[in-house]
Amino acid sequence: MKFWKPGTSTPGEHLNEFDRANEGETQCMVYNSMESYSISQQRLKLPIYQYRTSLLYLVENYPVVVIVGSTGCGKTTQIPQYLHEAGWTEGGRMIACTQPRRVAAVSVAARVAEEMSVTIGREVGYSIRFDDCSDPLLTKIKYMTDGMLLREIMLDPLLTRYPVIMIDEAHERSLHTDILVGLLKKIMKKRPDLRLIVSSATVDAKEFFNFFSGKNTVNPQLDNRVAIMSIPGRIYPVDIYYRTSPVSDYVISSLETVWNIHMNEPEGHILVFLTGQEEIEYLIQLIAEKVAQSKLHPKNWKLLPLPIYSGLSPEQQLRVFTPVSKNTRKVIIATNIAETSITIDDVVYVVDCGFIKIRAYNPKTDSEALIVVPTSQSSANQRSGRAGRVKPGKCYRLYPEEAFHEVLETKSTPEMQRSNLAPVLLQLKAIGIDNVLRFDFMSPPPAKSMIRALELLYALGALDDGANLTPNIGAVIAEFPVEPPLAKMLIASGQLGCSEEILTIAAMLSLQGVFTTPKSGKSNHDNSKRKFSVHEGDHITYLNVYISFLKNGQSQKWCQQHNINFKAMQRAIDIRQQLEKYLRRFKVPLVSAEGEAEKIVKAIVHGYFHNAASLHNDGSYRTLRSNHKLSIHPSSGLFRNPPPWLVFHEVLTTNKEYMRDCTAIESSWLQEIAPHFYQFKHNTLQKVPS
Structure with a gap:
């Protein structure tokens, strides 16, 4: 295993220090870095707390507030609570906070319910596909996938129950998030009382500012009534290590790296990024075999591999947050779901395979495929940042440094520009957007993709010759x-x-x-x-x-x-x-x-x-x-x-x-x-x- 830390004399020289412990590291592994404090004390210590008053002022006075806050600053759990405490949910109203993934919606709702000392599904609820755990009469804060809020728009086009809607993890530019942003911009013309919070973990606020202020868009509306707030997080320094040469099998290299960390590095849990379920389960199997075949850890520490990907049940997904005994080191093996959607406080080491699995549509061949591609520089930086939440950490990138600068794109392509648009156009039609070609997309999709999507919907019988929804098929399948x-x-x-x-x-x-x-x-x-x-x-x-x-x-x-x-x-x-x-x-x-x-x-x-x-x-x-x-x-x-x-x-x-x-x-x-x-x-x- 050859990793090189940039700035050292030569590749390989730093390996002599592989087992050197960082000064000042604590000697216990924790589930929550502030678990010794009460929940109310934990909330007060989050970086976002000192911005509470300013945030509420901006929401009161600006239709759109764009918040840039690093993962872990508290924006996802605290902002809806601040709004609730300030009276925004009085009179049977509800705060909506969307997430691009269901695991985040479920886990965050559980955490907020705990902080508010209420039962999940009552004052705090969640709504994901095939699982609605909320009460229309009692719920004040609802976390949901962005797709579920889209479905609510089909039933209530002006979203009248929500005085404030928070679009979280907007930097991921998921298909549903981009559609929501465009629809909410239209809704705000009819509902000047509606407030929108757009939350991002990366510094790309300018894109959202330009969109809502009317710059570079089809329909300028909100002029300069957009505010931007930046909230720093608790980030410790993270040492980055690169491979001196590309690896032939990043799953095997992940195993070797995990084992070296476990045997040679001080306390701290490990987070491994892979591309999908099959790779994750394979690595878990390899770790189990390695543990069975190898000698015991010098301090008798155990290694506990835990998967996290979107296909798991909510109960399985929440296992990664469960506290473990002092002599157990968790190895959390995840897809990019763990970049920003969930926060695991006790990770000190990150292993980054350098790839991601995405769904990409090719209008020329008219085929949609799951493909494995290099991640972006922005995502790689998000991954490494996961190691610096509670103490100085280390990130091991399973690729050379030149690959980071020369192969990886600066940021990922928005899903809107690489997806099969048939489901999106069908939903827009069902919501009442007749001319989908003129819809105010934040990142306009390729014209060929739009045409192919309309062609498929027509072939399925969902659209008639005038591109209107057919009552017996189109209106039905949209539901x-x-x-x-x-x-x-x-x-x-x-x-x-x-x-x-x-x-x-x-x-x-x-x-x-x-x-x-x-x-x-x-x-x-x-x-x-x-x-x-x-x-x-x-x-x-x-x-x-x-x-x-x-x-x-x-x-x-x-x-x-x-x-x-x-x-x-x-x-x-x-x-x-x-x-x-x-x-x-x-x-x-x-x-x-x-x-x-x-x-x-x-x-x-x-x-x-x-x-x-x-x-x-x-x-x-x-x-x-x-x-x-x-x-x-x-x-x-x-x-x-x-x-x-x-x-x-x-x-x-x-x-x-x-x-x-x-x-x-x-x-x-x-x-x-x-x-x-x-x-x-x-x-x-x-x-x-x-």
């Missing part, structure tokens, strides 16, 4: 808390007589990680999945897993035996119940296919006909929409016996572009179900020209 193709699949299932099965498949597709990686390795993971596989494909495989789970009494032991994520299956049951309510609401008949797989597959085609591909002589597939080359993912049940035709759920890009969640189909079904989209020409099925 569903799932992507438009999945909603269309659910609606079609009633007429096809398979809604019970499609409900289950839709719930399973809404999960992240049904199967777990066993200690015996990834090959056994794939073998576990094949036990449930059928020749029709992966969607029916998910159906079989769910049915077997129920038949075996929802047993956790059964899940362990078959390498199935027990918590994910429990969540699937909850999601299915929620989706069933939507079907009942829209009077979609609840019927079973009674074993007729063709009905189920045809319902899937109703939603995903645009993701059709055919097998070519070279063994690869080509999409019918753009003749784009793809391969079946090795984890698919169809990998060993590829069918001539299939539809897929999504594309994952690694060393190749893989189709995930595939189902075999008949080519004739495409023209039968989507004749407006496909036609036979010269005995070949082709996409109808746009």
